[in-house]
Amino acid sequence: METEEEINAKIMKITMVIQENYPELSKYLNEMPVTVPIDSNPIINARNLDKYYNSLLNLFRNYVAEHQLNYIKQTTGSGHL
Template structure:
């Protein structure tokens, strides 16, 4: 299992990629269920960091895949046989 520092570095990296390359996704970062604590004093631990990283990665991958598909469809619609 990764350390807290390693997970924090990965979270920072993917967050920066999202903000720099897909700024339209940035608005969803604060709305993710993982970032909304239920407890008054939530604890940061490896499990929670891993869940947050996984949710960021899923959001990113899903958006990029949909974005590429939409661009692909747009390109193919412009090139009729």
């Protein structure tokens, strides 16, 4: 498993890509369930950071895939590749 520092670096990188290239997606970063801790003193460890990173990655991938599909539909008039 990666260290907390390595996962934090990946989180920072994907967050920066989202903010620079897809600013409209940035508003969802603070609304992600993973970022709203239930405990008053949440445990921050490599496992929890990895979960957060994966949720960011899924959000990013899904948005980009949908964005590309919408672009294809607009340019070709159909949803087929």
